Amino acid sequence: MRGGIHLNDKFYNLPKEKQNAIINAGCRVFSENSYKKSPMSEIAKEAGISKALLFYYFKNKKEFYLYLYNYVFTLMLEISRAEIAPAETDFFQIFSQGSKCKYMLLKQNLYLFSFMMKTYYEEDEEVVGELIGKNSSVTNNSINVILGRIDKSKFKETVDIEELIKVVVWCGEGYMKEMHFTPLKDLDEVEAGYQKIIDFFRKSSYKEEYLP
Secondary structure, eight states: OOOTBOHHHHHHSSSSSHHHHHHHHHHHHHHSSSSSTTTTHHHHHHTTSSSHHHHHSSSHHHHHHHHHHHHHHHHHHHHHHSSTTTTTOOOHHHHHHHHHHHHHHHHHHHHHHHHHHHTTTTTOTTTTTHHHHHHHHHHHHHHHHHHHHGGGGGBOOOOHHHHHHHHHHHHHHHHHHHHHHHHOHHHHHHHHHHHHHHHHHHHHBBGGGOOO
């Protein structure tokens, strides 16, 4: 059992290159189609294996889909741990560093990022319940972690910090979803757009002495 998913260990005995081929093919197909309309046969063909072999590694489509979700999510966490300074207490610096992690993933592999974005829109009853549960749990945990580490003295007295965190998270997710459907190729431009959102909230919620 890895990442909450039961798998045939044969998959992990494959060369890393072959594992990546299967993962990348899955992310590409699932990112371009709904869960229901994503054919496992297309994934197998692109990965250079038979459909039967793909089902040997993953017992069904749902297991493979959730494996990919956990794989990409874990990768994002690893990038975050490497890029977000543990000692950082500035609220907006934490969000800025977090956004850079997402763009690093996007630059590494567009399909991994696109797949993760697509999961927000998935409505198939076979998987949506688990996705909503995981996403809600992660969001709530992130809010609690941020509340526990930030320097609250920088905020104006009238600011409800917990509500501000929720709004910033929602705006960030909405922006990323919008960019997912926008044919922009300049990722630096996308990141600059997100930084404008961060700057807007910083100016409206921080005391003047803590503004750049």
